[in-house]
Amino acid sequence: MKFSSIWSEACRNVASGASRAVLFLLAVLICALGLGGVELGSITSLEQQAAQRIAADADISTVIGGKVDGTACDRLAGSGPQASGAMRTGPSVRLLASTGRELSSYEVTPGMLAILAGSGQKADSTGVWVSSLMAGDFGLSRSSTFETTSGRTHVAGVYDWPRDGRDSRFAYSILIPVSPSSERFEECWARRWPVSSGTDQLLESTVIATGSATDSNIAISRVNKGFDQHYDAASSYLGRPSRLAGLLGLVAGVLIGFAGIWRRRLLYAADLHSGQSKADQLLEMLCEEAFWAWTGVVCAVVLLAGAAVRLVRSDPWAVWAASVRPVCLVLCGVVCAQCVTCLCVRQSQLFRLFKNR
């Protein structure tokens, strides 16, 4: 059979409505878009959840109840955690500007400033850091100065510490950078994303063993307790219910592909009987399929790309690629089922198919 004949037969079948191309196109589009959309939505919401956690410093752990070696604590950054630093309660500070009001202060290692410094901000330890809330109250900003009862103080940085469930001690306080090797600290903080259980051991290793009963008070805590402590981004991604979308897509594709051939099996057998070879029939079937299956899938992929660009903030193409997976599996199911079903229709079945018609 000439390829032009195969192609024109396929076109005529589509144009005449014999292959029900519009119906099957809609079926493919709905399945692909539905399953891809569910995947896109659930990955996007996981992503938002993660972004929210990161913004709320929910990924900072702290070791409490012991005495911490500041140098060891600062050194944790780089061996797993992205940033780490130690802190201890400092002397209360009295601002001359505020009539006698006492403000709490904490002495922190330079590593702690790295935790607090926002993106693009330098962990400058040449002066004190104040929370943005306090900075607002006293009209302070980076590199401004203020007078305290113990002299003039230089502001090296302002940090954000919103009230979103995190440790409230830093919400309204002055942080005074000190050398990590000076005395012992009360807590060691470490930021680690994605959360890893190894961080707990690292934190515990910064505690100086005293051999006394107080060692048993050592505990790992979260700076922001407003979030699920056992959060695991990787496993919540792997365990998302929408991961089944791929499987469902394959099943839907197989059903659609199978239905497309099965309803016309008598005519396929008759075409073989009229002298068409199986290879030509398979090719004609694939040409017809191109009109609806591939069109439906391409539409779904394009629509999902549009949705990803609109909805996903951080990495739309990665999320799009993940949501296209079930779409590809729909297509895969359709093509495989069509080929297998088509191969199963044989001329010798014509008599039986005709009788059972």
Next chain:
Amino acid sequence: MRLVITDLAHRYPGTDVLFEHLSLAIEPGRTVAVCGPSGSGKSTFLSLVAGWEKPYRGTIERDGISTVGWVFQNPYGVASRTALDHVVFPLLAKGFSRRQAQEQAREELERFDLGYAAGRLFRELSGGEAQRLMLARAVCSRPDMLLVDEPTAQLDTRSARSVAAVLGNLAGQGMIVLVATHDPKMRDACESTIDLADYAPAGIVEGPEEAQGVAS
């Protein structure tokens, strides 16, 4: 090319024997009518000849017959495609271009008095027209052996006569043509006849002296 049937008998599992001791040889050039009342096994006989059903006893040799065409008792086709498309298809399958195929297909449609319906959709055809379309399509694929099951059942007297005449002439083109029918007009149009009643099992319809023969 030769069809040789030797001592053929058939029964379906759990049913009576339909016919037995059927031996005959058929060569191209002659249209053979397979007659018998309804339920006598005409369709079954054709499917045995086609090789789609295994004989209960006996052998069927299809000497040099590689392609078999069937025309069923009831027409079927793609509802939304034209009569011409149905007839063109076997010619496309043979490798003709659509232009050449359409030319030949129109001739074939004329032969079955369907020229006027070439552009009609299959679903618009009457039962008789659709049946003749099936014949035209089967003839277009030029099988070595053409098996036609009750072609005139759906036709009125006038078209039955013309179809019978066309089928009667088909064998002249070098095909072996077997037509199952209980229509006397069809039977008369064929050069030879096999009456399945002659091969009905002994004791049920006829006495022990069973007819034995070559269709002639």
